[in-house]
Amino acid sequence: MKELRLQEIGVLFYRIFLAFVFYQVARLLFWFFNKNLIRIDSVSDYFTIAYHGTAFDTTAIFYVNSLFILLSLLPLVINTKKYYQKFLFWLYFITNGIAYGMNFGDFVYYKFSQARLTMAAMHVAQHEKNIAKVFLVSVVEHPFVILWFILLMILWIFLYKKVKVTERKPMKKWVYFVSSVISLCVVAALVVGGIRGDFKHSTRPINLVDANRHVKNPLQANVVLNSVFSFFRTMNTNNFQEVHFVDEKFIEQNIKPYKLYKREGVEPKPNVVIFILESFSKEYSGAFNKNTKIKDFVSYTPFFDSLATQSLIATNAFANGRQSIHGMSSILAGIPTLKDAFTSSPYSNQKIQSVVSVANDMGYDTSFFHGAPNGSMGFMGFGNILGFKHYYGKTEYNNDADFDGIWGIWDEPFFQYFAKTLNIKKSPFMATMFSVSSHHPFKVPEKYAGKFKKGPLEIHEPVGYTDYALKQFFETAKKMPWYQNTIFVMVADHTNQIAYPEYEKAMNRFAVPILFYSPNPKYDLKGEISTPTQQMDIYPTLADLMGYNKKIRSWGRSLVSDKKEDHLIVNSSGVEQFIIGDFIYLFDGKNFTGIYKLNDLGYENNLLGKINTQEIKLGELKAKAWYQDYMNRVINRKLN
Structure with a gap:
């Protein structure tokens, strides 16, 4: 034996x-x-x-x-x-x-x-x-x-x-x-x-x-x-696979991957400044939670809230991805992240139409600012793909006395550097600032110990610091000649820590603020958009406001257009999540795994197989059509 x-x-x-x-x-x-x-x-x-x-x-x-x-x-x-x-x-x-x-x-x-x-x-x-x-x-x-x-x-x-x-x-x-x-x-x-x-x-x-x-x-x-x-x-996986659910005519009529906005008289061209705010979730801002009815709600963004009263804000907006680089591709190029991230796929290195290429086409100076070591997060590489003419990072800032010790230059001094660098540029310019300080391990500069409100979450204090850095930026910028004819956009890259049960709900894990502001009244950026919106809507909205009168490839929609455009919101939590009309659809690339009413953000009552109305059938077809078009354009390099 x-x-x-x-x-x-x-x-x-x-x-x-x-x-x-x-x-x-x-x-x-x-x-x-x-x-x-x-x-x-x-x-x-x-x-x-x-x-x-x-x-x-x-x-x-x-x-x-x-x-x-x-x-x-x-x-x-x-x-x-x-x-x-x-x-x-x-x-x-x-x-x-x-x-x-x-x-x-x-x-x-x-x-x-x-x-x-x-x-x-x-x-x-x-x-x-x-x-x-x-x-x-x-x-x-x-x-x-x-x-x-x-x-x-x-x-x-x-x-x-x-x-x-x-x-x-x-x-x-x-x-x-x-x-x-x-x-x-x-x-x-x-x-x-x-x-x-x-x-x-x-x-x-x-x-x-x-x-x-x-x-x-x-x-x-x-x-x-x-x-x-x-x-x-997920090692060596590739979930990018071409599919065929509908014919191209259905995609053209219902998904409308190409948009055209005709806006006359946009002269002089506006400067565009985009703030992508690290982890700046909707949950932290009072201006974006007026209608959520959260008991004893506390805001940590006093300046952001005050600016929102003078701005066009989207109070029901969602991120299209989970990570910072996904936010960059969604906001600037209108490309979301599904099960596999586009930005880390073999298909990311292709010609991509974006707000950057639109600005370049219109003769803008285009710049990307990020206070981290150059190349951090993959921003520099993807920025080159998008076509930014200039990149400003920790190297260009050239003062390690303002380094936070882990991620990059503290937001306040780097935002001041941002304003002063813009001041030496020739208008029109388009510039993107990606903040760093509201990031784990959630610290603030020692000189500000005790200045900002502390809440139950570690992130609350540094969010208050970044909000203060924004205030200081605007105090500086509004004294500069370029300020009056500038459109400012503020949006979070993704969400982060959660304090309120409302934001524990599955779809609200993607809830971010979107804000458009301009001191120039001719752009009429005032009011509130309560219909579902997304990061991908920023690029077509800016192309519209800039007066780009050519077709753009976009799955988002202009939030300031007079055209009636249906919303189609997409992101992924392992399965693709679509908001279409009054329903949320969960789709794994082949089959639907859940259908929920739009107000069922926590996915409590799965209606799959329980209702089969014409609206549901059309919603399913639209979700499949969008997925088909996304795969086709990414794989066959049709993103320009």
């Missing part, structure tokens, strides 16, 4: 079983740390989610342990010797320790990203030189996460050592080798099936979208998943 290696196989199964146990513990802790963001109504609901999560754990565990399993079963004769078992011990815990730590990182960063770890995070990180600093700050700020990780790893090691392989020498080597090969083949088949998530040859391997099949609310899919699975499954 020694030759059959039954004891070794039993110990191997025990060791792999331990991984399953600890992944379930990590799942529970992930939900515990984020329970205010992911609602689970009962214990039975949680256990159902955890049960379905086992399939995703299986894939992750077999990915990580495939080499360990192979080396445990190879017929090497020395497998049971102490030194070999010690080698397997270190292999097991180094690989599993690193992978297990990915889950713990999401305990903290899910609050910011609203999604499990994917390769998109690596695409962002590759542009940053401060990752070590950010990691160390996170460790200091969240000691209990690190403590949990250490305690669980100690327990895991203890349990691993409780069951050992006894050293033994095979007497009949041919039986040992034959039984080993058979065992290896059987286990290999199990591992392959586990990694695929199914043993049926005809079934595709499970992916992130499949987690939505097992939940009542799409947000719960993040509990079904684990971070290792989502990371590995």
